[in-house]
Amino acid sequence: MDKLRKVILDVSGFLLVSLVLLLSGCGGGQSKTLYIFNWTYYTPDSVIQKFEKEYGVKVVYDTFASNEEMFAKLKAGGANYDITFPSGDYVSIMIKENMLEKIDKSKLKNFANIDPKVLEQCDFDPGNQYSIPYYLGAAGVAVNKTKVASYEKSWSIFARKDLANRMIMLDDMREVMGDALKYxxxxxxxxxxxxxxxxxxxxxxVWKPNLLKFDAEAFAKSFAAGEVWVAQGYAESIFAEVDKANWNTVDFFIPKEGGPSYLDSMVILKGSKNKDLALKFIDFIQRPDIYAEFCDYFGFPSTVNVPARALKKGESWYRPEDLLNCELKKDVGADLEKYNAAWQTIRVGK
Amino acid sequence: MKKHTGLLYTMPQILWLLVFFAAPLCIIIAYSFLRKGLYGGVEPQLSLDAYTAMANPNILLVTWRTLKISIIATALTLLIALPCGYSIARSKNQAIRLFLVIVPFWTNFLVRIYAWIAILGNEGFLNDILKALHLTSTGVQFLYNQTAVILVLVYMYLPYAILPLFSTIDKFDFTLLDAARDLGATKFQSYVRVLLPNIKSGLVTAGLFTFVPIFGAYAVPLLVGGKDSYMLGNIIADQLTKTRNWPLASSISMTVTVLTTGLVFLIALRKPREQKQVFDADPLLLQPVQAGKR
Known part of the structure; x- marks a missing residue:
């Protein structure tokens, strides 16, 4: 019996040692690796590949679907990412929680390309000590023009009873509440x-009785399938799902009242082992040709990078001016409870 | 000596349960009694807030709705699974029929949900057929309501009910039915009064295997449900990922766990003999519930 136990102990010990070796092997290595933690579909593969080639490094690109998810994973520890892309409210939270590394802007020669109007809005990080803007955008409304002949470019479209059960809004508290507040x-x-x-x-x-559902997962699929004709959501998701041949049947607009906008920034995480490489990546993104390539890939207007506007070849789903009435979402701290309570009645009720 | 061998054999299972079931459960229990952190997580401060917050009418409404959907879906599943299990048990080519029951498991759970969306959607196959037959011009709204949720849940958990029912019915001595008929029972009476009491354990197992996972359903109401289909699983996920209230998510999870475990214990204690029979009969049948992804 004792023999058997010894064998089992030996085997498990061996397994443990090899596991440790395996895990430590992942982190090391001679060629440099940049670990990026980014939103799903937010940096085109072609841009990543160009960076890898120019700098002779390897990039590991992991994704998250929401600020909350990103924050929770980083907070839990264990992940050694160099760069992540929080929205403004989360930049301020992460600064408060001492999770970010200061950025030496003198090393960023492309920082000058960033629109000063965008920098003005960075009051979540005055002077951009910790964060460099990546993209400024907003959710809007996509309309299937073959089904909806005339409409006003306003949030009031969701009050239209003739479109009942053919409209959808995001399952996102701050977005939908923000739309109503702006309206x-x-x-x-x-x-x-x-x-x-x-x-x-x-x-x-007024709105909910006409909505098919609140959905942040499959809204673009439902829109592309013709299930719904009016969808509140992100342009890049909508056009990723709609067949290119049908793009001319889709109108995407930011309602005239404006809505919540988001400004995602690039930040370097405390404990990053590749700070220099991370700075190089941030600078690389703001290089006009690269920024234009990123915008063209997603049909974004070049909201952040000024020289990239002239280099863009493709069309954009909306113009930077459309965001004039939009307002950046900020962290409301403990008052978030007020939103939670309101949102619960919306999601739970009949 | 003999005792030690048994312990050794069960060790991997015990370790597995400790690490992946008991330990996370303890963390959830601990979190449910702590104060919520402003940005998610918890503060090291004891609090009953998470439990008082559950008395909120919205959450009670969702609990009631979840219970209702689970009971209806379980009842429908059993109703369909019973004749299926019976016909497989009496069939000559059991292997092929059982195989057909298991085939859907080869396809990912989410893909099967999306398949239902493709069938039932406003522009889906079913509506295409109805339109071609001129039964409707605008299409029928099948999806995004409670009925769609129940339908897809029944579809998802049907195999979990068919398999235990089949394994119990298979052991049933069918000559007893003939005997009942000889003694003057009608066909229906012989099923209700002879077959059903003898396969009770299978019915209980099948009911548990469907009710428990359905009670914690998350993806199905999220994807095919509408404004009226928000279930407890969705509240838990939202509290954790969106509203940053981890203690509330934990306290609701605890309640769900306690309710379902309580139900299992209640049934196990009341019917110790039959429970044992089922688990002895085919330990493999216990696996689907653990493997079943919600």
Whole structure:
């Protein structure tokens, strides 16, 4: 019996040692590796490959679907990423939580390409000490023109009873609440209970009865399949699903009232082993030809990089001016509870 | 000596359960009694907030809805699985029929949900057929409501009910049915009064194997449900990933776990003999529930 136990101990010991060796092997290596943690479909493969080739390095690209997911994974520890791409509110949270490395802007010769108007909006990180803007955009509304003949470019489209059950909105609290708040003329970051209640009632009583569902996973698929004719969501998701031959049947607009916008930034994480390489990557992204390639790939307007605007070849789904009435989502801290309570009645009720 | 060997054999299983079941469960229990962190996570401070927050009418409504959907879906699954199991048990080519029941498992769970979306959608196959037959001009809204959720749930968990039912019915002595008929029972009576009592254990197992996972369903209501189909699984996920309230997610998870485990224990304690029979009969049948992804 003791013999058997010894054998088992030996075997498990061997397995443990080899596991440790295997894991440590992953981290090391002579050629440099840059670990990037980014949103799904947010940097084209072609851009990554060009970077790898020019700098003779390897890039590991992992993805997340929401700020919350990214934050939770990094907070839990264990991951050794060099760069990630939080939205503005999360940049400020991550600075507060001491998770970011300061960025030496003197090493970024392409920093000058960034639109000063965008930098002005970076009040989540004044002076861009920790974050360099990546992309400024907003969710909008996609309309299937073959099914909906005339419409106003306003959030009021969701009040149209004739389109009942043919419209869809994101299952995203801050986005949908922000749309209603903007439509009512309030700030998307309000913490005034009365305004939040008003937005909640607008969604519950006027918009929701006409919606097929709230969906952040498959909204673009439903739109592409003709299931819904009007979808609130992100342009890049919509056009990734709609067949290229049918792109002319789709109108994408940012409603005239504006809505919540997002400014995603590149940040270097505390503990990064490749700070220099990470800086090089950030600078590489802001190189005009590279930024134009990124925008063209997704049909984005070049909202952040000025010289890239002239280099863009493809069309954009919306123009930088369309974002004029939009407002950046900010961290509302403990007042988020007010939004949670309102959103719960929206998601749970009949 | 003999005892030690048994322990050694079960060690991997015990370790597995400790690491991947007991330990996470303890973490969930601990989190449910802590104060929520402003940006997710928890503060090291005892609090019952997560449990008082559950008394919220919205959450109670969702709990009631989840219970309702689970009971209806389980009942429908059993109703369909019973004749299926019976016919497989009495069939000459059992192997082929069992094989056909298992085939869907080769396809990913999510792909099968999307297949249903392709069938039932407004522009889906079913509506295409109805339109071709001139039964409707605009299409029928099959998807994105509770009925669609129940339909897809029944489809998903049908094999979990058919397999245990088959294995119990297969051991049933069918001559007993003839005897009942000889003694004057009608065909229906012989099924209800002779067959059903003898396969009770199979029914209980099949019911548990479907009810428990359906009660925690997440992906099906998310993808084929509509505005009225938000279930407990969805609340838990949202509290964790969207509203940054980990303690509430933990306390709801705890409640679901306690409710379902309580149900299993209740049934196991009341019917110790029959439970044992089923588990002895085919230990393999216990695997689908663990492997089943929600």
């Amino acid at each position: 009512l003329g309030y700030s998307v970051n309000t913490v005034d209970q009365k305004q939040i209640d008003e937005a909640r009632d607008l969604i519950n009583k």
